[in-house]
């Protein structure tokens with residue numbers, strides 16, 4: 340397994356519509372494992388393939404927060420939201436592609452997600468709480484959407500400007 344570099348916004352690869360994964364292969368399973376390692380290393384609770392420069396519909400997540408609990412890594416190929424609650428929830432979101440920036444985003448509080456798991460089996464599960472937020476945030480990445488796209492243009496520009504500066508400073512070393 341290996342940790343992959345995470346793309347930082349703004350980057351055109353983060354704005355692309357990702358393609359469905361056709362058939363599972365060892366390469367794709369390897370990519371999922373690398374993404375999990377990259378996510379834990381960051382550390383983060385979710386990561387989408389476009390964030391490591393792969394335009395395919397694959398996300399990983401682990402929202403188990405309790406330190407005593409065992410890790411709960413999840414690999415979701417072609418994840419789809421098939422139902423969303425009317426009830427909304429607001430949570431302060433962040434993103435590994437937009438480091439150190441956080442803002443409140445309102446989304447459905449519960450979602451039902453269908454996906455293909457690491458073994459190629461179809462799964463469907465209801466998510467609530469942080470898991471529901473994370474699943475929606477990561478699936479948005481597959482559609483080229485970032486959490487800052489939910490903010491006012493002014494807030495979005497402010498954060499984007501900070502990221503441009505961050506990337507420039509990083510490039511300078």
Ligand SMILES: [Zn+2]
Nearest residue numbers: 433434435436
């Ligand atoms: Zn993100």
